Amino acid sequence: MVIFVGCVISAIPIFYFISKSSNLPADKQAQILPIPIGEPMRLKIPKINVDTAIEYVGLTSDGAVDVPKNPTNAAWFNLGPRPGNNGSAVITGHYGPWENGKESIFDNLHKLRKGDKLYIEDDKGVIISFVVRESRSYDPKADASDVFGSNDGKSHLNLITCEGVWNKDSKSYSKRLVVFTDKE
Amino acid sequence: MTSGAVVNGRILSGILTDGSLTTDGNTISGCAVGHAAIVPSGSSNSGTITLVKTVVNDNGGTKVVADFPLFVNTTQVNSGVTYTFPASITYSISETVDPKYTRVFSGDCGLNGNLNLNPNDHQVCIITNDDIGAPVVPPVPPIIAVIKVPNPLALPAGPGLVEYTYTLRNIGTVPVTNITMVGDTCSPIVLVSGDTNGDSKLDVNETWVHTCSKTITETHTNTVVATGWANGISATDIASATVVVGAPIVPPLIHVTKVPSPLTLLAGGGIVTYTKKVTNPGTVALSNVRITDDKCSFVNYISGDTNGDSKLDTTETWTYTCQANLTKTTTNTVTASGEANGLTARDFAIATVVVASPKLPNTGIAPNEKSSLWNIIVLTGILMLTSISLVIVLRKHTI
Numbered sequence: 001m002v003i004f005v006g007c008v009i010s011a012i013p014i015f016y017f018i019s020k021s022s023n024l025p026a027d028k029q030a031q032i033l034p035i036p037i038g039e040p041m042r043l044k045i046p047k048i049n050v051d052t053a054i055e056y057v058g059l060t061s062d063g064a065v066d067v068p069k070n071p072t073n074a075a076w077f078n079l080g081p082r083p084g085n086n087g088s089a090v091i092t093g094h095y096g097p098w099e100n101g102k103e104s105i106f107d108n109l110h111k112l113r114k115g116d117k118l119y120i121e122d123d124k125g126v127i128i129s130f131v132v133r134e135s136r137s138y139d140p141k142a143d144a145s146d147v148f149g150s151n152d153g154k155s156h157l158n159l160i161t162c163e164g165v166w167n168k169d170s171k172s173y174s175k176r177l178v179v180f181t182d183k184e
Numbered sequence: 185m186t187s188g189a190v191v192n193g194r195i196l197s198g199i200l201t202d203g204s205l206t207t208d209g210n211t212i213s214g215c216a217v218g219h220a221a222i223v224p225s226g227s228s229n230s231g232t233i234t235l236v237k238t239v240v241n242d243n244g245g246t247k248v249v250a251d252f253p254l255f256v257n258t259t260q261v262n263s264g265v266t267y268t269f270p271a272s273i274t275y276s277i278s279e280t281v282d283p284k285y286t287r288v289f290s291g292d293c294g295l296n297g298n299l300n301l302n303p304n305d306h307q308v309c310i311i312t313n314d315d316i317g318a319p320v321v322p323p324v325p326p327i328i329a330v331i332k333v334p335n336p337l338a339l340p341a342g343p344g345l346v347e348y349t350y351t352l353r354n355i356g357t358v359p360v361t362n363i364t365m366v367g368d369t370c371s372p373i374v375l376v377s378g379d380t381n382g383d384s385k386l387d388v389n390e391t392w393v394h395t396c397s398k399t400i401t402e403t404h405t406n407t408v409v410a411t412g413w414a415n416g417i418s419a420t421d422i423a424s425a426t427v428v429v430g431a432p433i434v435p436p437l438i439h440v441t442k443v444p445s446p447l448t449l450l451a452g453g454g455i456v457t458y459t460k461k462v463t464n465p466g467t468v469a470l471s472n473v474r475i476t477d478d479k480c481s482f483v484n485y486i487s488g489d490t491n492g493d494s495k496l497d498t499t500e501t502w503t504y505t506c507q508a509n510l511t512k513t514t515t516n517t518v519t520a521s522g523e524a525n526g527l528t529a530r531d532f533a534i535a536t537v538v539v540a541s542p543k544l545p546n547t548g549i550a551p552n553e554k555s556s557l558w559n560i561i562v563l564t565g566i567l568m569l570t571s572i573s574l575v576i577v578l579r580k581h582t583i
Contacts, residue, residue, distance in 0.1 A: 149511025
């Protein structure tokens with residue numbers, strides 16, 4: 001009993017200090033810093049049944065954003081911002097139906113509509129959600145600077161794949177589909 | 185030349201489209217002096233307009249200044265040349281559009297190219313054309329700075345000889361070629377010194393000094409536009425100086441430079457810090473010094489007012505910085521102004537930052553290619569399994 005009372009009495013200054021601290025001006029209190037955005041690990045798009053691992057890619061020798069090695073993976077362009085940081089992060093994925101029933105990861109990207117949601121899980125297990133703003137079709141050689149840059153101070157994630165008609169000579173589809181999303 | 189404008193100068197390099205002046209980069213000829221342009225007090229119902237063209241070829245474009253004919257309303261004008269127009273009118277600045285280039289107005293022009301000209305105004309409109317698209321590897325843009333100082337600054341006893349000294353510097357990181365200087369009123373502008381290695385390039389840290397002498401008969405603001413090129417990108421700077429005739433008034437001079445850091449950004453862009461330095465190349469201290477930047481909102485004063493009198497003295501250099509988040513190639517214009525003896529001096533500095541952008545990826549895999557690959561994998565697997573089975577069966581039979 002004596003020990004219990006002693007503990008209670010000794011704890012009083014601690015509680016007093018805590019209560020005083022909480023009344024301090026905001027700049028004197030310990031600040032809760034935002035958790036830094038981690039590196040992206042998984043991409044989840046429930047609307048089109050995508051739940052995939054994310055590879056990291058840079059540029060090809062001709063200056064294009066590289067693509068994932070595995071057609072069932074997505075790839076984050078790691079020369080740009082991380083998904084969740086300010087700016088326009090970019091993730092690419094393959095397009096094209098597989099005869100054995102296996103699909104490329106972004107076969108159904110064109111089905112996304114404004115308001116659809118997608119999620120990035122980073123290496124800390126944090127889930128960052130994005131909402132689709134719009135989709136645009138680009139010529140493969142078009143100026144795509146608006147895909148890779150934004151200056152509104154917000155966080156965006158843009159998904160890129162192919163669409164259109166396959167050209168045997170250029171070994172490329174005729175268009176590029178970009179789905180623009182905004183961090184929620 | 186269409187009616188309504190009077191050319192106030194001469195061209196050191198370039199061609200006047202009306203054929204009245206035809207020069208090239210190696211020849212200086214002709215001097216068409218028009219009406220007196222700027223006077224200290226309003227005494228005429230006219231003003232002057234100088235259009236200045238900058239071109240950014242950062243994505244393989246090859247256009248030059250002359251490829252974009254310029255117009256004030258319907259009057260065709262030349263880049264860097266000063267023209268007198270009736271005042272109290274809003275003019276529309278335009279050009280022959282090239283669909284492969286973007287166009288941005290800055291300086292005294294509004295975003296849509298409108299320009300208000302009040303009596304005795306000296307308005308400068310800067311038009312920047314950038315070839316559409318972005319480079320994968322950004323080229324380094326050039327930066328130059330020109331100062332013009334008349335001697336004397338005032339002719340109180342009346343008309344007299346004035347010597348203008350033009351100091352041109354390369355404040356960037358790459359040598360600048362094809363230097364042209366378009367000045368008004370004074371001819372010829374003679375290179376006195378500076379090209380130390382004689383390569384006709386304005387090398388980094390070189391300072392080229394030009395001079396020109398002219399008898400001035402009335403108060404006049406003289407403008408020079410210097411242009412150079414590096415890596416397909418033009419660098420331009422403008423300097424103006426007023427000489428007062430018939431009154432003991434010493435006019436102010438001001439000079440501003442702007443250096444971005446970095447000069448190039450990789451794909452996605454980033455933060456650029458612009459450092460602006462303002463100096464007073466005249467003889468009277470400047471008050472009410474103001475700095476504005478069309479693409480960088482918050483310009484912060486850093487240092488320079490050593491005696492704390494809030495005046496830009498002739499020995500002082502005031503430093504300002506501002507930051508901007510750039511996502512695409514951007515040319516911005518800073519305007520500095522200061523006052524003394526009832527007159528206002530202005531100067532402009534123009535700087536370009538090139539932002540790279542990658543090409544869109546080729547994520548497509550042809551259905552046939554995929555099936556062939558899959559067929560190979562499947563066939564190889566079947567063959568291997570068959571071979572292994574055969575080996576096992578044969579071994580069992582052998583045993």
